[in-house]
Amino acid sequence: xxRYSPHLFYALxxxxxxxxxxxxxxxxxxxxxxxxxxxxxxxxxxxxxxxGYMGEFSVGHAGFMAVGAYVTSVLNVWLFxxxxxxxxxxxxAKSVIFLFPVTLLIxxxxxxxxxxxxxxxxxxxxxxxxxxxxxxxxxIVKSAIENIQVIGGARGxxxxxxxxxxxxxxxxxxxxxxxxxxxxxxxxxxxxxxxxSTYGKGIVAVxxxxxxxxxxxxxxxxxxxxxxxxxxGLAGIAGGLFAHILGYINPGSFTIMKSTEIMVMVYLGGMGxxxxxxxxxxxxxxxxxxxxxxxxxxxxxxxxxxILLMLFRPEGLLGHRxxxxxFPRLRRIFVPQGRRA
Amino acid sequence: MGLDTLIxxxxxxxxxxxxxxxxxxxxxxxxxxxxxxxxxxxxxFMVGAYIGFFLATFLLGQYAFSLPFSLSPQVxxxxxxxxxxxxxxxxxxTLERVAYRPLRRKGVNRLYVVITALMCGxxxxxGNLALLGANRRNFPQLLDNTVYSIGGVTFSDVxxxxxxxxxxxxxxxxxxxxxxxxxxxxxxxSYDRMAVPLMGIPVDTVIVFTFALGSSMAALAGVLFxxxxxxxxxxxxxxxxxxxxxxxxxxxxxxxxxAFAGGFLLGFVEIFVAAFFxxxxxxxxxxxxxxxxxSIKPTGIFGVARATKI
Numbered sequence: 239x240x241r242y243s244p245h246l247f248y249a250l251x252x253x254x255x256x257x258x259x260x261x262x263x264x265x266x267x268x269x270x271x272x273x274x275x276x277x278x279x280x281x282x283x284x285x286x287x288x289x290g291y292m293g294e295f296s297v298g299h300a301g302f303m304a305v306g307a308y309v310t311s312v313l314n315v316w317l318f319x320x321x322x323x324x325x326x327x328x329x330x331a332k333s334v335i336f337l338f339p340v341t342l343l344i345x346x347x348x349x350x351x352x353x354x355x356x357x358x359x360x361x362x363x364x365x366x367x368x369x370x371x372x373x374x375x376x377x378i379v380k381s382a383i384e385n386i387q388v389i390g391g392a393r394g395x396x397x398x399x400x401x402x403x404x405x406x407x408x409x410x411x412x413x414x415x416x417x418x419x420x421x422x423x424x425x426x427x428x429x430x431x432x433x434x435s436t437y438g439k440g441i442v443a444v445x446x447x448x449x450x451x452x453x454x455x456x457x458x459x460x461x462x463x464x465x466x467x468x469x470x471g472l473a474g475i476a477g478g479l480f481a482h483i484l485g486y487i488n489p490g491s492f493t494i495m496k497s498t499e500i501m502v503m504v505y506l507g508g509m510g511x512x513x514x515x516x517x518x519x520x521x522x523x524x525x526x527x528x529x530x531x532x533x534x535x536x537x538x539x540x541x542x543x544x545i546l547l548m549l550f551r552p553e554g555l556l557g558h559r560x561x562x563x564x565f566p567r568l569r570r571i572f573v574p575q576g577r578r579a
Numbered sequence: 580m581g582l583d584t585l586i587x588x589x590x591x592x593x594x595x596x597x598x599x600x601x602x603x604x605x606x607x608x609x610x611x612x613x614x615x616x617x618x619x620x621x622x623x624f625m626v627g628a629y630i631g632f633f634l635a636t637f638l639l640g641q642y643a644f645s646l647p648f649s650l651s652p653q654v655x656x657x658x659x660x661x662x663x664x665x666x667x668x669x670x671x672x673t674l675e676r677v678a679y680r681p682l683r684r685k686g687v688n689r690l691y692v693v694i695t696a697l698m699c700g701x702x703x704x705x706g707n708l709a710l711l712g713a714n715r716r717n718f719p720q721l722l723d724n725t726v727y728s729i730g731g732v733t734f735s736d737v738x739x740x741x742x743x744x745x746x747x748x749x750x751x752x753x754x755x756x757x758x759x760x761x762x763x764x765x766x767x768x769s770y771d772r773m774a775v776p777l778m779g780i781p782v783d784t785v786i787v788f789t790f791a792l793g794s795s796m797a798a799l800a801g802v803l804f805x806x807x808x809x810x811x812x813x814x815x816x817x818x819x820x821x822x823x824x825x826x827x828x829x830x831x832x833x834x835x836x837x838a839f840a841g842g843f844l845l846g847f848v849e850i851f852v853a854a855f856f857x858x859x860x861x862x863x864x865x866x867x868x869x870x871x872x873x874s875i876k877p878t879g880i881f882g883v884a885r886a887t888k889i
Contacts, residue, residue, distance in 0.1 A: 295690045297697070359874030367873060369616065369693065370828055373821065374866040381863040494817075498701065505694065537705035541698035545678060548695050552687045 252419040259412050269415065270483065271527055276418035277480045278519040280425045282503035283512060284472035289501070290509035291433050292465050293445030295369045298356075298376030299473050299500045302349045304492035305379060306474025307481040310345030312389055314338070314482075315397040318404060323388060331404040338405065338417060342478045349474020350467040352379070357466040376497055383489045394488025398481055414482050421479050425472045430512055432468065441465050442510070495537070499526075502544050508554030513561035518554075583731030588854050589847075594738045594807065596846020597745035601800035602823035603830065603838035604752065605671075605793030611769040611833035612789045613683075616693050619674060619700035621820010623794050626703060627667040627801030628718070628811050629711075634666075635659045635719050656721040660802050664795040671794025672787050674699055680783070700820075707813040718809035741803050748796060749839050756835055761788055769833060818862070822849075825869045831882025840880050 255272060258264045264272070281299060288296045312324075318334045320326040329337070352375070360371040384392045405413035432438040440461045443451035452458050481487045499522075507518030529536040547554065562568045602624050609617040636642065638655045650658070678699050682692050726735045756762035764785045768775050776782050804819075805811060826845040830837025845865060852864045872879075 293690075295693065359870065359877075367828075367877060370824070371870060371873060374825070374869050377821070378863060378866045378870070381859075381866070385857075385859055385863060495701075498697065501694065534705055534709040538702055538709055541701040541705075544698045545695050545702075548687075548691050548698075549681055552682075552685070552691050 248423055252416075252423075256412065256416065256419075259415060269412070271523060273415055273418050273479075273483045275520050275523045276415075276422040277476050277483070278500075278503060278523050279422050279516050280472055280476035280479070281500045282507065282515040282519040282522075283426055283429050284469045284476070285500050286504045286507070286509065286512065286515045287429055287433070287441070287465055287469045287472075289504055290511065290515075291445065292441045292462065293509075294462070294466075296372045296466075296469070297369050297494070297501065298372035298374075298379075298497055299470075300492040300494070300496035301372070301376035301379040302353055302470035302473040303477035303480065303496070304383060304487075304489065305352050305477065306345035306349040306471075307477030307487050307492070308345075308383060308389060308395065309348045309474070310341050310478030311395055311398050311481040311487060313341040313344060314401045315395075317341070319397055319400045321397055331400075332408050334401055335405045335408045335413070338401070338413075339420075342417070342421070342475055345478040346471040346475040349477065350471030352474075353467045353470025354463065356470075357463045373494070376492070376494055380489045380492055383492075390488070392489060394486055394490075395481075396486040398487075399485030402482060402485065414479070418479050418483075421475055425475065426512065426516065428468070428472070433512070445510075499540070502540055505544060505554050506547060508556035508558065510558040511554070511556040511560055514554060514556030514559075517556075517561070581731070584854075586730075586732045588850050590732065590734050590738060590742075592847040592850035593742050593843065594846075595850055596843035597741045598800050598804050598819065598842075599823045599826045599845050600745055600839045600842025601748065601796050601803075602820060603827040603842045604748075604796045604835065606824050606827040607830070607832050607835060607838040608765075608789050608793045610827070612765055612786060613679075614689060614769075615679065616696065616824070617793075618693065618697040618820075618824075619703060620793065620797060621816040621818075621823065622700040622703035623667060623671050623674070623816070624797040624801045624804075624820060624823075625707070625811075625813065625816030626670050627663055627794070627798030628805045628815065629707065629716075629801075630666050630670075630798065631659055631663040631802040631805055632716055632718050632811055634662050635721060639719055641719075652721040652723075656806075659721070660799065663802050664798045667798030667801070668791040668795040671790045671797070675787065675790045680786075700817075704813050704817060711813070713813075716811040718805035718811060720806075720809065722806060737803075737807050741807060744799070744803065745839075748799070749835070752792075752796075752835050755792075761785065765789060822865055825865065829869065829872050829879055831879030834879070834881040837879055837881040844880075 255264070259269050259272075281303065285296065285299045288294050314334065315321050316324040317329050317337070318327050318331050356368075356371055356375050360368040383389065389395050402414045433441060440451065440456040440458075443454065443456050444458050444461055448458055451461075477492075503518050503522045504515060506522060507514030507516070526536070529539060532539065551557075556564065602621065605620045605623065606617060609615055609620070635655060638650060638658060639652075640649070678695050679692055682695060722737055722740070724735045724737050726733055728734075756765060764775070764780045765788075767778075767780065768782060768785060804815075822845060823842065826841035827838050828841070829844060830839070830841025845868075848868060849861050849865055852858075853861050856864070
């Protein structure tokens, strides 16, 4: 029973929020924030896989997010709605309720392949170059989208609101929120299982000492690529979900600023700490909302926060530790599977 | 494309590449000494342009009180240039003292310093936006931009000034790094960081000098850029800075020759891409070239791969 307590706990929490959303106890604004929290959790945990567990330095996470967002949105709008550019719907609008996760996954897979394209040249070289290349990819993706006029170019792409409405017409539930909960649970679960598996521990070995890991029989290049693809794929899924929250995306939302936001979340929570990433994603979303009236000052305050963090607690709030390590009593409820018992 | 257009584009590319080269210098100097990608450097360029703007307008007497004497625009230009370089050098050194040195003293992972640099850049950009507002500023015209025309090729004296200044800076820096004691110390640090303090070389002084040198070159680029394209805005350093960084990487980061070669190469690519394709593709192609280049020759044009000892 205790083995499944985290799953049960998460399911219960989601159910409660869904009931609250369905019963109109949560207003639209709070629902929006909760949905953004979910997306941010996916983003920060997936970046933590590369920047935290693997110790590489990827700075263009928003680029992969953009790929996922655009692929999923374009697929959905093309397949399920009649659109000015893409013509009438190819499939009945009602089928979106089954096919939404499929398009979401396709978005993730395409993003993962873009991630692979990045990984191949960068891991041949020294560590710094991943930063340069991911940065370049972030700009390339943004610039490429701006130049493709079919999907709106710099004006942005819309029409995803109809997808949410189509799902609501079949069964009247806040579907986007449900899929965000599913996606968040899925990505945290996947990363948790991955980094705790014998295979995935190779990633931590690469971080601690790459040469020693290589000698011990870890295929470091392969390991790095898998981790990077997983990370960018999950970012793509997060992007797909993000696109459907507001029903509008434009290349301007996937700039280096967005990447910085994700990085702040990772380093705030602590490198190599999954629960830290989840907590900091939740906390950071709230901080962002609180800072919203400050506008420009927000972007002075957030970097300053990170600099102070680097100066005084460079490993982040929970650096390389999990919540169960900080509060051992939690282990009575959540048994960390096979981790430092 | 006729010969005159070709030469015209060639000149434009030289000018455009000069800015990249001057900024790329700062990246490459700091990387050579500290192995730190100083992501805030593009914004130091922006700070330089703004300092230049305020100095120039101050010297022109556009504020509440005017100077007791009036200077000719050319003198103002030279005074502005020199003062801006000094002040921006201070800004760069301050950044190093406040943000990077404490981290270095703690001996943390190099990546933390890089992140700090990235954040410092964001603070400079957005702090500027918050302080001075979003309205663009026009850099006063100090040099009467005479346009010469030979054949079909037109060029202004500002363009020539930019190109020749860059070449002069190249010669100057090569001399500093190759011939002076400080330059030798800089090369020594990049060669072996552990041994240098043991030899009695004051590492911190060398680092401060490096930052001052790099920042003053960014300031030079800033003032020249503002003279050629007289519109200032807080984000002007971001994209130019990234591209200069690409130039430094293509040239082989850590090499002064590389910064110049990479800068001019990127300038040529961008100008000729804009000549043949829609100019919206410029950034796309510039960054794609970086990717292709890095996967073929990761060390850059002049860079040498170093074997790491286990």
